[in-house]
Amino acid sequence: MAPAKTKKSAKVVASQEEDITMDDAPVAPQEHEDEEGEEVAGEDQAPPEDEDTLEQRITVLPGGTEQAASFQLKEEDHTLGNALRYIIMKNPDVEFCGYSIPHPSEALMNIRIQTYDGTAKDALSKGLDDLMDLCDVVAGKFQIARDGYMNSEAGKADQPEA
Amino acid sequence: MDYDPMIMDTEAMGPSVKITEAGSHHVDFELQTVDLAFANSLRRVILAEVPTMAIDLVEIEANTSVLADEFITHRLGLIPLVSKNVDDVVYSRDCDCEQYCELCSVTLTLHARCTGDEIMKVYARDLVVAPLRPNQWVGNPVITDPEALGTVICKLRKGQELRMKCIAKKGIAKEHAKWAPTSAVGFEYDPHNKLRHTTLWYEEDPAKEWIKSKYAEWEEPQQEGEPFDFDAVPDKFYFEVESVGNLEPDAIIQQGIKVLQQKLAAVIQDLTEGDANGNGLNGGYDGPRSPDIAPAWQDQGYTTPYGNGGQASAWGGGAATPYGATPYGQNGANGWN
Numbered sequence: 221m222a223p224a225k226t227k228k229s230a231k232v233v234a235s236q237e238e239d240i241t242m243d244d245a246p247v248a249p250q251e252h253e254d255e256e257g258e259e260v261a262g263e264d265q266a267p268p269e270d271e272d273t274l275e276q277r278i279t280v281l282p283g284g285t286e287q288a289a290s291f292q293l294k295e296e297d298h299t300l301g302n303a304l305r306y307i308i309m310k311n312p313d314v315e316f317c318g319y320s321i322p323h324p325s326e327a328l329m330n331i332r333i334q335t336y337d338g339t340a341k342d343a344l345s346k347g348l349d350d351l352m353d354l355c356d357v358v359a360g361k362f363q364i365a366r367d368g369y370m371n372s373e374a375g376k377a378d379q380p381e382a
Numbered sequence: 383m384d385y386d387p388m389i390m391d392t393e394a395m396g397p398s399v400k401i402t403e404a405g406s407h408h409v410d411f412e413l414q415t416v417d418l419a420f421a422n423s424l425r426r427v428i429l430a431e432v433p434t435m436a437i438d439l440v441e442i443e444a445n446t447s448v449l450a451d452e453f454i455t456h457r458l459g460l461i462p463l464v465s466k467n468v469d470d471v472v473y474s475r476d477c478d479c480e481q482y483c484e485l486c487s488v489t490l491t492l493h494a495r496c497t498g499d500e501i502m503k504v505y506a507r508d509l510v511v512a513p514l515r516p517n518q519w520v521g522n523p524v525i526t527d528p529e530a531l532g533t534v535i536c537k538l539r540k541g542q543e544l545r546m547k548c549i550a551k552k553g554i555a556k557e558h559a560k561w562a563p564t565s566a567v568g569f570e571y572d573p574h575n576k577l578r579h580t581t582l583w584y585e586e587d588p589a590k591e592w593i594k595s596k597y598a599e600w601e602e603p604q605q606e607g608e609p610f611d612f613d614a615v616p617d618k619f620y621f622e623v624e625s626v627g628n629l630e631p632d633a634i635i636q637q638g639i640k641v642l643q644q645k646l647a648a649v650i651q652d653l654t655e656g657d658a659n660g661n662g663l664n665g666g667y668d669g670p671r672s673p674d675i676a677p678a679w680q681d682q683g684y685t686t687p688y689g690n691g692g693q694a695s696a697w698g699g700g701a702a703t704p705y706g707a708t709p710y711g712q713n714g715a716n717g718w719n
Contacts, residue, residue: 278652293649299426300645306419341653348650352643354397354420358413359639361399365411366632369401 280341281330289333289340296329297321304331307354308347313337317347407526409631410568413619418571421619425569428638429555429562434465434628435488435520436560438474439549446542457535458548459560461506463488465628466519471552484514488521488550495545496538504544506532521550524627563629563637568622573598577614 281290293300301319308317308331316334333340395415403410413421440455447454477486489512496502506523507530515521525532536544555562573595575582582588597620625631 276652276656278649278656296645296649297426299423299431299642300649302419303417303423303642306417345650345653348646348653351420352646352650354416355639355643355646358397358399358416358420358424359636361397362411362632362635362639365399365401366404369404 284340286339287335291331291333291340291344293329293331295327297327301329301331303351304347307351308333308343310350311343311346314343317343404631407627407631408622408624409635410620410622411635413621415617416619418616418619421569421571421616421621423642424635424638425567425621427642428564428623428634429567431554431556431641432563432629432634432637433468433552433554433641434561434563435463435468435471435550435552436558437461437463437490437548438487438551438553439482441547441549442545443547444543444545447536447538447544448542449536454536454544454546458492458546459558461509461533461535462524462626462628463550464519464522464524465552465563466630466633467517468520468552468629470516471520472516473553474551482549482551484512485516486551488512488515490521490523490548490550491546492535492548493545494536494538495543496540499540502538504535504538506535508535509548526627563626563634564624565626566622566624568620568624570595570597570620570622571616571618573601574603576604576611577616578610579616 275294277294277296279292281292284290298321301321305317305319308314313335314333315336317332319329319331321329331344333343335343397416398414400412400414401409402412413424437458440451440458442451442455445451445454449457471488472486474482474486477483479486490509491512492504492509494502494504494508507525509523511521511523523532538544553561572579582592584591601618623631623634625634629637
């Protein structure tokens with residue numbers, strides 16, 4: 221029992237050392253600590269604003285880098301997730317984009333973006349803008365089709381009243 | 383990443399919409415050159431997230447009918463109410479009023495009493511809409527039958543009485559199906575199942591046993607001995623939107639797209655706002671985490687009774703990144719760099 225114990229703890233020490241020698245190992249946690257500090261400060265400065273604006277519905281999940289990050293969206297589902305995933309994936313700067321709903325009884329949607337070029341956040345905002353434009357186009361096309369149909373013979377026949 | 387110029391050419395044309403049939407309560411259309419994900423988003427949003435009006439609160443003053451209060455209340459909730467220009471109504475939860483007011487609700491009163499010997503039916507037309515309401519359409523019961531009666535709410539025998547005040551509010555079908563703008567949304571693509579997204583059950587020959595959809599003749603059927611195209615994606619989507627009567631079918635689709643855009647706008651706003659005031663986007667993640675993801679570099683982790691002291695977690699952490707010590711066992715390095 222005892223030798224096994226020491227072996228285990230030795231292993232732990234070894235892995236710790238490995239981690240420390242890695243160049244970027246200490247950076248990530250430190251960055252995170254800083255951000256947390258900032259966040260607390262921000263909250264202290266502007267508590268009324270927080271009450272006014274709705275709660276933040278998008279967060280970056282821990283463990284990301286500039287080029288590869290996971291975002292968590294509250295109150296979103298496949299309606300936004302799949303379409304957004306597709307449109308982000310269309311961006312040639314994006315290496316990978318995937319989404320998941322971690323648990324069916326939590327209204328949360330996670331979206332993972334990894335880029336070749338540019339930040340993951342930029343890819344996300346570009347995806348949102350692109351999807352917005354797509355919606356505009358489809359809404360416009362539908363309106364044109366609807367007006368065209370209403371003026372056509374079939375449309376007039378279908379509308380006895382009004 | 384290189385592009386196939388052919389694909390670029392077809393996409394340059396952009397999406398197209400063709401209306402194949404329309405009436406006062408339905409619209410059939412074909413959506414082309416969009417992807418399955420977007421078409422499905424549109425379907426989902428039309429089905430569950432287009433706001434309408436429905437009775438949400440009932441104050442019962444008298445109910446001597448054979449039906450229980452909650453039974454009638456449920457029936458009242460399911461009566462479709464005209465929701466034209468429902469944007470004029472604010473959500474009750476967003477309204478400044480105490481409980482409900484004329485900005486966020488429509489009041490309908492129902493007072494019926496059977497005095498004759500015949501059994502009396504109470505119809506949706508017997509609901510009296512209060513004059514104070516966000517606009518002139520919102521809250522009227524949908525009445526489409528030739529006798530202009532509307533749906534039956536209850537039957538009363540001699541001496542029985544119903545007296546109640548119904549508060550209709552704005553809502554979406556995701557919360558309760560009574561707010562659904564559609565009775566059904568048909569969604570179909572690939573009528574010949576060329577993409578094999580479905581497996582047709584058959585005894586001898588699926589082609590003979592399965593009735594072809596009406597869209598089958600609009601698309602080229604599978605040729606004899608045609609090899610399966612692994613790269614093929616669906617391109618034409620056939621929608622059949624059937625309105626309940628509370629919104630016009632074309633309004634449902636336009637509202638649906640609008641709701642989708644509002645979702646996007648909300649995320650875009652959050653994303654940019656988070657930037658502006660420093661917190662927000664990168665702000666604290668307060669979601670659920672595995673116990674070992676608690677910052678391993680800050681505390682000593684927890685020592686298990688099994689003695690592997692220090693920060694080693696049950697899964698053997700000592701993680702460099704918070705993600706490193708996932709139960710999936712990538713120890714330390716997070717795999718992306």
